Amino acid sequence: MRIGVFICQCGTNIAGTVDTRAVAKKAMEFPDVVFAVDYMYTCSEPGQKEIQDAISSHRLQGVVVAACSPRMHEPTFRRAVKKAGINPYMFEQANIREHCSWIGTDREANTRKAIDMVRMSVEKLRRNQALFSTQVAVNKRVLVIGGGVAGIQAALDCSDGGLEVVMVEREPSIGGKMAKLDKTFPTIDCSSCILGPKMVDVAQKENIRLYAYSEVEAISGYIGNFKVDIRKKATYVDWNACTGCGECTQKCPSKKAFDHFNEGLGATTAINIPFPQAIPKKARIDSDYCRYLTGGKCRVCEKICPVKAIRFDMKDEIVTEEVGAIIVASGYDLFDARVYGEYGGGRYPDVISAMQYERILSASGPYGGHIRRPSDGREPKEIVFISCVGSRDISVDRPYCSGICCMYIAKQAIMTRDHIPDSNCYVSYMDIRAPGKGYDEFIRRAQEEYGVKYIRGRVGRIYPRGDRLVVQGADTLLGVQVEIEADLVVLATGVECSAGARPLAEKLRISYDQHGFYMESHPKLRPVETNTAGVFLAGVCQGPKDIPASVGQGSAAASKVQALFSRDTIETDPQVAHVNENMCIGCGKCEQVCPFGAIRMKTLRDGSRKSEVLETVCQGCGLCNATCPNKAIQLRHSTDDQILAEINTLFD
Amino acid sequence: MLKRVAYYPGCSCEGMAIEYDQSVRALCYVLGIELVGIPDWNCCGSTPSHSYDPLLGAALAGRNLAIARSQGLDVVMTPCPSCLKALKTANQVFRERPSEFLDVLGMPFSGDVRAISVLQLLYEEIGPNLIQKAVKFPFKNKKIVPYYGCLLTRPPAFAQFDDPENPVSMDRLIEAAGAAVPDFPHKTECCGAALGITQRDVVMRLTGRILDMARAVGADALAVACPLCQQNLDLRQDQVNRALKENFNLPVLYITQIIGCALGIDRKTLGIEKLAVKTDALFQSA
Incomplete structure (x- = not known):
């Protein structure tokens, strides 16, 4: 074999x-190497041309x-050598930046x-073989997990592009957190x-x-051909029949x-429609509170329902959908303020x-949009807002x-x-972070036009005095202690990952950071892709x-799916087990160790059992290769020979 | 359950807080816990030593742990939260800087002697249920609020006991003694600590606030587990009344005295008469 070696300087990085x-x-001394050179930026256009x-x-x-790292430029260089007539798998990349010069x-x-x-x-390359991709058909349907504003935007954009969309929402209605907001x-x-x-x-x-009130149960398959099991949770109401009349x-x-x-302010009925604009506008029975489901007596809704939609014997149901791509928009939870005793x-x-x-501010909320205190229904006059409750605090791991x-x-x-002109509003803050378009101006309006009193410093303690709350804290600009007697205290609870984020990531085989937020493929250049194709x-x-950033990402993810689906077939990765x-x-x-179900056993005509790899399902993890007692199964491009x-x- | 612990009284319990010492000993005797003295125990080092040199402070406290270990004991109990902090710090410094620590200490140290407070002993080792069963004279129709102070539960990672902001261990023990425990928002607010010596007005204000809240929630008495808290709230109550033009009259008892009374231990044995604010009303049945 005639091998060329190209050492990148990466400017001064390497x-x-x-x-x-x-x-x-030194590389010129290695076996089969006939050419070696260093270059300032090998990935640049002249750098690639030098290789060619x-x-x-x-x-x-x-x-x-x-x-x-090959994560960065392996595709770049594979394309470059392919253009010059070499099989792209007759290429190896040594990571002498992240694994060497930067350390x-x-x-x-x-x-x-x-x-x-x-x-x-070089030693590995000497044992490489030319590998060839095959083409598989793309199922041009897309699954959107989560029906908040990001998922809705992604679904609508895909739908506008003519794609079939399957949306799965955990709650009985789509809308997510944004549906709860007043303004x-x-x-x-x-x-x-x-x-x-x-x-x-x-809906239309x-x-x-x-699929509302449903969750993703299991996902198998690969880009272009995923199979998704969806658990439709029991609502005890036949949604095909229910008209959302609300009689029940x-x-x-x-x-x-x-x-x-x-958010637990006020109460609702056991059979309920979550809010007037709910989509789908269908009733659901909360089995924890239903008198019939908990005590065996009642069935009032069954008698009242004009379309006979109540089904007390309903069970969870699993349905299977096949899609070619998945957009995850599973949202978040808010920090539990009880952590701060x-x-x-x-x-x-x-x-x-x-x-x-x-919810209190919202006209569709528990108090009809009138600001009242939960304790006694009185209109509050002194209101304190406390920022960073569960944000920027290492003591609570946020x-x-x-x-x-x-x-x-x-x-x-x-x-x-605006609602209560004779009220006093105080904001206890650490720093004000308002980098969006028109955001800082908005903060200034709150301060200057609306007279909201901003106090820099943390609150140390809140305790009741009579029927009011004493908020005790510091004003670190004036260097004094502050005590405000408030009628109502609002805690600005921060964002944390959804409780179900980690299990869902494991089903999707995508990675998440230490706080449970999903990892994008590249923090700057691939912000809506994951490292799992599709x-x-x-x-x-x-x-x-x-919201604007979420909507932007929803559209971005949709455009990525449309780009993927603009082709009828996709190339498979030939780095699979054989x-x-x-x-x-x-x-x-x-077969036992394969996490993807990509291996099955077959019987030959002579009756002997042999294993067989489903190449389109195999993800190239190599577990089978490591397990095989006879070394009969080998991961192409990472064979035992090559690694040894x-x-x-x-x-040597 | 622990049956035998090394007992480290600390300096307060030999002087200002002698009634704390008396009530701890009497209560442990009744509950069947043997307190083993630490022969030739020395000062825990308190604030001056670790302010001057953390290693000195750790070694002073550590010597007491080392002696306890040589007596074959693996738990040291102390009534004083400040001593508790010093003893626990010795173990921590030993883990972080073992060779320097051993160098200063100059005697064998294993780092496996656990230091606990008397509150921890009562709550975690004996438990409110057992105490409730032993109660003979419950505080009927009395409201007693717990005051924890700053050190018993904080810093949380160091104290590893109860909730740092809203502790409940003493609440449960007072309830076991038969008294009602109103929600007391100031249970961990600062009493002013040692500022009573240098800036008395600060203690007047802070202690006054705690007493004010106790009165507001209808308390007949306060329960404490720290000699310094007790001193500020009880001994200085008269000073507070003069400084703030108030007329507080709230008895401040050690938790060990409260449980001791409920268990039927003689009040004199518990040192009740040594308290500055008279407790007569608390013991009159309503």
Whole structure:
């Protein structure tokens, strides 16, 4: 084999701590290497051209590039060598940047290590074989997980592009957190007025199939051909029959059911429609509160229902959908304010979360849009907002900024001053973070036009005095202690990952960070892709963000899906497991360890059992390769021979 | 359940808080817990030593743990939260800087002697249920509020006991003694601590606030587990009354005295008469 070696300087990223010229010179001594050179930016256009020129002038049959991580530029270089007529799998990339030059400052040691890494790549390349992709058909349907504003935007964009969409929403209605909001910053748009029509569109589009009150149970398959099991949770109401007339909710005698939509302020009936604009507008029975389901007596709704839609014997049902791509828009949870014992959230009824206050402000909320205290229904005059409750606090393992609280506090304070002009609003804050379009101006309006009093510093304690709350804290600008006697305290609870985020990630085989937010493929350049092909991200499941950013990501994810579906077939990755039937003893261990169900056993005409790889399902993880007692199953491009050659050369 | 612990009284319990010492000993005797003295015990080092040199402070406290270990004991109980902090710090410094620590200490140290407070002993080792069963003279129709102070539950990772902001261990023990426990928002607010010596007005204000809240929630008495808290709330109550033009008259008892009374231990044995604010009303049946 004739091998060419290209050492990238990556400006000073590599050349700063690695003598690239020495590496290239040394590489010429390795077996089969006929050409070696270092270059400033191998990934640049002239850099790629240098590789292509060398391939033709030196009649190269294989190429090693020692540069950055293959995660970054392996596709780039594979394309470059392919253009010059070499099979793209006759290429190896040694990562002498992340694995070498960026780690140590000892130039001599780094250079030695870089030489070793190039030597390993050359040894592997000498055993490479040309590999060829096959084409598989793409199922041009897309699954959207989550029906908040990000998922809705993604679904509608895909639908507009003519794609069939399957949407799965955990709650009985789509709309997510945004549906609960009264107004949105910084325009004070009515939230349900701008979201409502989009929700209706989801219901009315013929190419969107909505599974509300459903969850993703299992996912198998691969890009272009996923199979998704969806659990339709029992609603005890036949939604095909239910017209959403609401008669049942009028007559239901169990009136103390927890009102999830109103964040536990007030109560609802056991059979309920979560809110007037719910999509789908269908009734559901909360089995924890239904008198018949808990006590065996009642069935009032069954008698009252004009279309006979009540089904007390309903069970969860699993349905299977096949799709070619998945957009994850599974949203977030809000921090549990009870963690801060000093604020008394959960103990004092007039210490509430910002989402509860949002429901109080809303005309469709528990108090009809009149601001009242949960404890005694009195109109509050002194209201304190406390920011960063569960944000930027390492003591509660939330070191990150939730990004939205400064803005929604300003909005809520403005709305409060608007509703109750003789009220006083105080905001206790650490810093004000308002980097969006028109955001800082909005904060200034709260301060200057609406007279909201901003106090920089933390609150240390809240305690009741009579029927009011004493808020004790510091003003760190004036350097004094502050005590405010408040009627109502609103805690700006921060954003945290959804309780179900981690299990869902494991079903999707995507990764998440230490706080449970899903990892994008590249933080700058691939913000809505995941490292699992065919799975895309939108909204807060990827990290805290506001509505405009969530909507933007929803559209971005949809456009990625449309680009994927613009082709009828996709190329499979040929780096999959392969069985040498002559050596296979049919023990079936590979079938047991395969996490993707990509191996099955077959019986040959002579009656012997052999294992078989479903190449389109195989993800190339290599577990079977490591398990096989006879080394009959080999992962192409990472065979035992190739890996051992890399290791052995280190000890030669 | 622990039956035998090393007992480290600390300096307060030999002087200002002698009634704390008396009531701890009497209560443990009745509950069947043997308190083993630490021979030749020395000062825990308190604030001056660790302010001057953390290693010195740790070694001073650590010597007491080392002696307890040599007596074959693996738990040291102390009534004083400040001593408790010093003893626990010794173990922590030993883990972080073992060679320097051993160098200063100059005697064998294993780091496996656990330091606990008397409150921890009562709540975690004996438990409110057992105490409730032993109660003979419950505080009927009396309201007693617990005051925990700053050190018993904080910092949380260090104290590893109860909730740092809303502790409930003493609440449960008072309930076991038969008294009602109103919600007391100031149960961990600062009493002013040692500022009574240098800036007395601060203590007047802070202690006054705690007494004010106790009165507002209708308390007949306060329960404490710290000699310094007790001193500020009880001994200085008269000063507070003069400084704030108030007329507080709230008895401040150690939790061990309250449980001791409920168990039927003689009040004199518990040192009740040593308290500054008279307790007569608390013991009159309503």
